[in-house]
Every structure is written in structure tokens, then in C-alpha cells.
Amino acid sequence: MTFSFSRHVVPLVIITSSLLFASQKLTAEEPAAKGAPLKVLLVAGGCCHDYSAQAKLLKEGIEKRIRAEVTVELSESKTTDTTFPIYDSADWAKGYDVVIHDECSANVTERPYVDRILAAHRQGTPAVNLHCAMHSYRWGDYRSPVDPTAENGGWYQMLGVQSTGHGPKHPIALLSTNTSHPVMKGFEDWTTINEELYNNIRVYSGTDALIRGNQAVPPNKKALEKNPNAEPKEATAVVAWTNLYGPEKTRIFSTSLGHENMTVADDRYMDLVVRGILWTTNHLDKSGDPTVEYRLQQ
Secondary structure, eight states: OOHHHHHHHHHHHHHHHHHHHHHHHHHHHHHHHSSEEEEEEEEEEEEEEEEEEEHHHHHHHHHHHHSEEEEEEEEEOOOOOOOOOOGGGGTTTTOOOOEEEEEOOTTTOOOHHOOOOOOHTTTTEEEEEEEEGGSSSSSSSSSSOOOOSTTOHHHHHHSSEEEEOOOOOOOEEEEEOTTTTTTGGTOEEOOOBBBOOOOOEEEEEEEEEEEEEEEEEOOOHHHHHHHHTTOOOEEEEEEEEEETTTTTTTEEEEEEOSHHHHHHSSSSHHHHHHHHHHHHHHHHTSSSBBBBGOOOOO
């Protein structure tokens, strides 16, 4: 029997070439599929919040959205003196791509301890700071504007904003102030449940404000007794921002939101935090999506 070359050999060549192309394509995509997940350290605990529940919400929310492995260092302490054993080591951040500070340690003032935390970030480990992290590690006359180069200015220099307190719990209207920033892609203005609006004593140069919070606080009983027509008091503050810290220009993202568990559980809040994580590690593209290696496989 005589075989026709044009009918049998050519299709075989085409099939072989197609398989080779597909193999090459899979090989090219292999590193992205097999790369290590983002290593995230979440430090949580201290005064005034349900950190046990919030740490769980954050870990699950992050790992649900991106290829990440979140390690939680949770303290059961409920005081403003809360410290974390992990910070006792000079290389405490080794092996992590980003650190989330979700601690409330206002009365922890030992310089060597705080300096070890800051050293890791000065040397290039990114940070994401949530809520009461803004009110941690403060001493001296911290209620007055602090120069970032002052003896008590180290933590504020890393944050990029100095905050000293908050008003009563009431809803906060969140308004974007920088729609072009990748972290803000997909963000839509919304109003929180009852939350704490942290004040801004000082917003340092180099800080890039992303979201402003406006809060109207109704007059209390005492104010109404003095003036039955008293109007709500309006307060406004930056509630989310980025900063470049130290000689390495380490990327820092912070939001003062997150007092209530329901806020932390809100998809809009979690999306914001995750975009902050990706931005600090330089894995957020211009459209506000994870770079390909950190997208969850569908």
C-alpha cells in the first residue's frame, strides 16, 4: 500500500508542532504557578480590641484573595503594655515579605525593643499598619506635633502620620482623595458602621493620603441641655495612606480603620487591606489587581 505524504505526514508535523508549542507555553507559565506564596507576618494583640477574632478574619480574608501564607503572632494580653516575644530577636522579620502591625501597645516605650521593630522596616521589610498600631510605641510629649527626627519620633516617621486619639464611635463617610493610586483602584466611597475616627496631629511630608474620613457626631445630652438646637460636630481626618520609609524607601501602607469586627469582616475593608499588602510588596499592577504570580488559581 502506498501512503500519501501530503495526507498523513503533514498533519503529523502540525500536531507535533502544536504539542511542542503547548509544552513550551506550559513551561513558561510554570514559575508563576509554582512560585512560593507571599509570606505575611501578622502581629496582633493588646488593649481594647477583639484581636483573636480579627486575626482570624484577616488571615482568612487575605488567603481567600491572594496566594499568601499568613503567620499569626497573637498575644492574649489585653493591656497597653503588651509585648511580643518575636520582637526580641534582631532578625525577627527574616523570611517574611511583609509585616502587618495590628497591635495596641501604647505604653511600650523601651527604645531597644521599638528600635528592633523599626530596624527591620528601615532595612526594607514592608509594613501594613492597622488601627491601633497608630497609637502604639509612643512616649514623651506625643500629644503635641512630633518632629520625625525627634527622640520619640521613630514610630511616627515609619507611619507617616501622627495620631493621638479618637472621638466617639459613629459612622465614618469614606471619600477617596487619590483615585489614580493603584491601591484605590476598585475603591468606591462608602460609610462605615460605628467606628473610631483617629485624629491627625501631623501628616508628614512624603505621605500620600488615599482616603479621607468625615464623621458627624450628634450632640450629647449635656450639650443639648445647654442648647436644644446644637448641631452635630463635624470631624475629618486622613484614614488611609502610603509612606516611603528610611534609606531603602520601604513601602508602608496604613489605615486607622478597623476597630469593630464587622468592619474588619467587611469585604470593602479587606479588599483595601489586601491591595495595601500587594502595593507594599510591589505586587499590585496598575489596574489594582495582583500580579499574575499571586493571583489565586481558578
